[in-house]
Amino acid sequence: MPAPAPARAGFDPDLGWRLHPQVAVRPEPFGALLYHFGTRKLSFLKNHTMLAVVQSLGDHPDVRSACRAAGLDDTELAPYLHALGVLATSNMLVARETR
Numbered sequence: 858m859p860a861p862a863p864a865r866a867g868f869d870p871d872l873g874w875r876l877h878p879q880v881a882v883r884p885e886p887f888g889a890l891l892y893h894f895g896t897r898k899l900s901f902l903k904n905h906t907m908l909a910v911v912q913s914l915g916d917h918p919d920v921r922s923a924c925r926a927a928g929l930d931d932t933e934l935a936p937y938l939h940a941l942g943v944l945a946t947s948n949m950l951v952a953r954e955t956r
Contacts, residue, residue: 873953
């Protein structure tokens, strides 16, 4: 089994995450656009798999589970975890509150 991808500072893929409530998702042929109404930042999701992961984050206990549900295996996770870490750093994603 390959070593887990390094997480970006503050982003833990073993925890639950979700879209920030002020982020709108607009699907596009290439993937999607994310717009944060609070920060006015725009981000691009470059494929439909990434879109599926982002849209399903709230339905899974952690990021890795959302990635697996979107059809990614452990050997494919590194670039997706990196991109999700960037989205978390830019406040497009926020940690989900534990209950």
